[in-house]
Amino acid sequence: MEQTWIAEPWLIAALAGAGLVALGLVALVLTTSVYKHVICLKYLFSGWKAVVPLVSAMPAALGVFLLILVFAIMDGFAHDTREVTRGTLADIIVDAHFEGLPYYDDFAARIKEIDGVEVATPVIQTFAMVRVKPAFPAVRATVQPCMLIGIRPGEKALVGRFQQYLEQQQVTEKEPWKAALYPADRLLTVPPDIAEARREAGLPVRPGAIVGKGLVSYPVRAIESQEVDVSAVVILAWSLVGVLALGAAAVGYRAMGRYGHTTPAAWLAALYLLVAPAIGAVLLAAHGVGLLLPAAPPFPVPELTRADSSGEIWLTWGGVAALAAVWIAAAIFVFLSRERRFFWLRPVGLMHFLGGAAALLAFWSSGLRYGPHLVEQDQVEDKLAVPYGGEIVVSTIPISASGALRIEAGGVPKVNTRALTLVDTFKSGFWESDASHVYVDFSVAQALAGMDGRPAAGPDDPAAPARASQIQVKVRDPARSAAIVERIRDAWRQFVGERPDASAMVSVNTWETQQKTILGVVEMEKNITALMLGMMFLGFGVLIALISYVMAYIKSRDVGILKALGARDVGVGSLFLGYGFIVGLLGTAAGLVGSLLMIHYLDPIEIWVNQILHTDVFPRTTYYFEHIPRHLSAAWCVGVSLAVLALSTLASLAGGLLAAIKQPVETLRNE
Amino acid sequence: MSEPLEKQTRDGPILEASGLVKDYWMGPQRLRVLQGVSLSVRRGEFLCVLGPSGSGKSTLLHLLGLLDRPTEGRVVFEGQDAFDRPKRWRDRMRNEAIGFVFQFYYLMPDLTVLGNTLLPAMVRTPALAWPLARHRYRREALGVLKDLGLGERAQHLPKELSGGERQRAAIARALVHRPRVLFADEPTGNLDSATGAEIMKVLARLNRKGGLTVVMVTHDERIARQADRVLHLQDGRLLHGA
Numbered sequence: 004m005e006q007t008w009i010a011e012p013w014l015i016a017a018l019a020g021a022g023l024v025a026l027g028l029v030a031l032v033l034t035t036s037v038y039k040h041v042i043c044l045k046y047l048f049s050g051w052k053a054v055v056p057l058v059s060a061m062p063a064a065l066g067v068f069l070l071i072l073v074f075a076i077m078d079g080f081a082h083d084t085r086e087v088t089r090g091t092l093a094d095i096i097v098d099a100h101f102e103g104l105p106y107y108d109d110f111a112a113r114i115k116e117i118d119g120v121e122v123a124t125p126v127i128q129t130f131a132m133v134r135v136k137p138a139f140p141a142v143r144a145t146v147q148p149c150m151l152i153g154i155r156p157g158e159k160a161l162v163g164r165f166q167q168y169l170e171q172q173q174v175t176e177k178e179p180w181k182a183a184l185y186p187a188d189r190l191l192t193v194p195p196d197i198a199e200a201r202r203e204a205g206l207p208v209r210p211g212a213i214v215g216k217g218l219v220s221y222p223v224r225a226i227e228s229q230e231v232d233v234s235a236v237v238i239l240a241w242s243l244v245g246v247l248a249l250g251a252a253a254v255g256y257r258a259m260g261r262y263g264h265t266t267p268a269a270w271l272a273a274l275y276l277l278v279a280p281a282i283g284a285v286l287l288a289a290h291g292v293g294l295l296l297p298a299a300p301p302f303p304v305p306e307l308t309r310a311d312s313s314g315e316i317w318l319t320w321g322g323v324a325a326l327a328a329v330w331i332a333a334a335i336f337v338f339l340s341r342e343r344r345f346f347w348l349r350p351v352g353l354m355h356f357l358g359g360a361a362a363l364l365a366f367w368s369s370g371l372r373y374g375p376h377l378v379e380q381d382q383v384e385d386k387l388a389v390p391y392g393g394e395i396v397v398s399t400i401p402i403s404a405s406g407a408l409r410i411e412a413g414g415v416p417k418v419n420t421r422a423l424t425l426v427d428t429f430k431s432g433f434w435e436s437d438a439s440h441v442y443v444d445f446s447v448a449q450a451l452a453g454m455d456g457r458p459a460a461g462p463d464d465p466a467a468p469a470r471a472s473q474i475q476v477k478v479r480d481p482a483r484s485a486a487i488v489e490r491i492r493d494a495w496r497q498f499v500g501e502r503p504d505a506s507a508m509v510s511v512n513t514w515e516t517q518q519k520t521i522l523g524v525v526e527m528e529k530n531i532t533a534l535m536l537g538m539m540f541l542g543f544g545v546l547i548a549l550i551s552y553v554m555a556y557i558k559s560r561d562v563g564i565l566k567a568l569g570a571r572d573v574g575v576g577s578l579f580l581g582y583g584f585i586v587g588l589l590g591t592a593a594g595l596v597g598s599l600l601m602i603h604y605l606d607p608i609e610i611w612v613n614q615i616l617h618t619d620v621f622p623r624t625t626y627y628f629e630h631i632p633r634h635l636s637a638a639w640c641v642g643v644s645l646a647v648l649a650l651s652t653l654a655s656l657a658g659g660l661l662a663a664i665k666q667p668v669e670t671l672r673n674e
Numbered sequence: 675m676s677e678p679l680e681k682q683t684r685d686g687p688i689l690e691a692s693g694l695v696k697d698y699w700m701g702p703q704r705l706r707v708l709q710g711v712s713l714s715v716r717r718g719e720f721l722c723v724l725g726p727s728g729s730g731k732s733t734l735l736h737l738l739g740l741l742d743r744p745t746e747g748r749v750v751f752e753g754q755d756a757f758d759r760p761k762r763w764r765d766r767m768r769n770e771a772i773g774f775v776f777q778f779y780y781l782m783p784d785l786t787v788l789g790n791t792l793l794p795a796m797v798r799t800p801a802l803a804w805p806l807a808r809h810r811y812r813r814e815a816l817g818v819l820k821d822l823g824l825g826e827r828a829q830h831l832p833k834e835l836s837g838g839e840r841q842r843a844a845i846a847r848a849l850v851h852r853p854r855v856l857f858a859d860e861p862t863g864n865l866d867s868a869t870g871a872e873i874m875k876v877l878a879r880l881n882r883k884g885g886l887t888v889v890m891v892t893h894d895e896r897i898a899r900q901a902d903r904v905l906h907l908q909d910g911r912l913l914h915g916a
Contacts, residue, residue, distance in 0.1 A: 032801060033800065033801045033802040034800050034801070034802060035800060035801060036796065036797055036798065036799065036800060036801070037796045037799050037800065037801045037804040038793060038796035038797050040801055041785075041789070041796060042782070042784075045782075045784040045785065046784070560780065561782055563780070564780045564781075564782060564793075565793075565797070566741075566765075566768075567739075567741055567768065567774050567780070568768065568769060568774075568793055568794050568797050568847075569765045569766060569767075569768040569769020569770070569794065569797050569798065570765070570769075570797045571761075571762065571765050572761075574797075666742065667741050667742075668733075668736045668741050668742045671736075671741075671776065671780065672732060
């Protein structure tokens, strides 16, 4: 997952704005009558009726959860597709199509003179057929269409992320030292050991080829062990954060005034619901569970290491002591209170007791570390049909400078065929490229495509200059690509003016314009999904409005009482607005936390779902991404959260207006 | 020659109603509940409006208590024409100068007795000032509850109280802000006779010892006898002069 939170410059402004809004809200809350806060909190957290706001918060939570999760995945697809497409191509492509561009080196040199251009390299690109004979005696050869691409590897590696996508000679930003091991200009050179082996076997050494993984491999199911890090401490930390948040809310609730005799049971339920994952963490972590059982448990008990550093031990036992002290103090307080006789028998008391015990146990378990462990799962693995050093055969029909197919005597199209040695495979993660690209040296592709130069054969048959299909350009600042495109077009017009025989149909575009069809489809899918979710989101708004209206209707007697006691119409209405705001806030917070957790743990969750349902929810053969792509946009998260918050507050206007316009005598005479 | 305004306000009637008419609309049909009621309430008086069910007693009480607006006529509260003043003023009067006791108590079910008693204070106090003011209000509320014999019940919810206790809690809520007028709408209507008598004793004590002006409506003549003055309301009209 790519994190761009800190990098986004608007974040400070957004945070400042959010801070100002929060300050405004706090000021509003502090300057309005206290009865609204007390009654609102009572409606929200008093007794089992509190299930109503929890139910009301669910649509908002679901809305935020779905909008963030689905959009993150869709945006991940769009983002990864763009990244891979850009990495495979170049910032700017000068395309002369199949008929080719003569004097390409001269023009590439001219392009390099343009300010902002770093590299310009000619490329041959033509359709071809590739014949792959698997290295198994009984398996027949396959012939598939492909895109034959001739490159100068040293230059091509500088233009895009070509070398990052190689499986054998990969050089990534994380491992730049490999560049010395795999020099870019020798990427297509047959390694000496392979060349030697072929010579010893009496086989000729062919030119090297880098072939898309999809062309030379076949998928097989394989059981693979994957490392999954489900740290008990992480789960516990989340649980404790939740407990602390609820504790803070409870302190606020108490500070507002102890005007409710009953313990807010829904609050307690939420508290212990948060303690539940902490207990889960214990079950995951506690080696002691296995030890307590008389026989070996039917489920795997992971091996644990106890806290080993002094800091961890102090933290653990300090936490245990603190929690135990709080718990014992609470028990003494309850015992001294006037209802001590009933406390332990009441469900709330029992929940306190069990919850305290569970929290204690959970905290103790935080000293046990449950590190990354291996999960076995079914995987689809790409097995090479041809080993490195093996042969493939590429055939193509050469095209003349005029764009005509080369025809042999008898009217049959000429076919150029060349055997090549597989030196590496190419896997960008983008199926379109990985299942079609065959990279060979520029000169080899040029000869195969019939684009090599030809001397004059006589006065009627003048010399034909060598041609290239494209010139790929890397610019220093991609943001300036559009301006540089214009400069290259100007340069081309000038170049043709100087050399009229170089005339060719040339288009100059950025990689985005070049690939607009596929990028457009992905973007459109993303927008349609967002639109559909947005419609659903409006449905959530209607639901919240209905709940708020029903709530105000049910509480109309309270509205009458408050107005009889001098509460203003606007004040009573804003009580329900505040109710909607808090419901929205709870829902948004739950949805946001849920979606962020889901996105963070998407891969372990996918593995878990696959294992439980015996299915493959994200087949690699279909999507050809190693992991479910995801791209988290801070703007989207903030926008969705604010929108849901605003929507739930606006929707609760339904209840607020009803309460505001309700005449007190109407509600007080209806008994 | 007219008396100075200050003296008029101190010695004159605390509440005057003249020509009160109240119409309700049942679809296209107009229902005239009050047909020109005029009355005057002296400061410290215990006035009872007696009338059968449907005679317009509660409606009259709501108009006098500034809870509802008359179709015609005016209500003068402490020398001010209440419906000439902005709604905000009437809201403030209900919060500071008027107390209500209803037949069905109308306590907030989610708040304890203490919480209910503190409600008028909570309505007029902003959250910022509450932490400082809270202790004083709480002390006053507990004092009123103790006076009414509910000191031990302060932390109980209304559902845990008997009918008489609930009505006393409602009286506590109506008294805690020291109102100038207490309006009671059939305060004993939902209670047995013994408990009703007990509530009436409380109201009578507040009026005689505390000098509180009480305006009560009831259909029960025995209850009405305890008032200083009784007005009979029938079909939206007062039968005797106000």
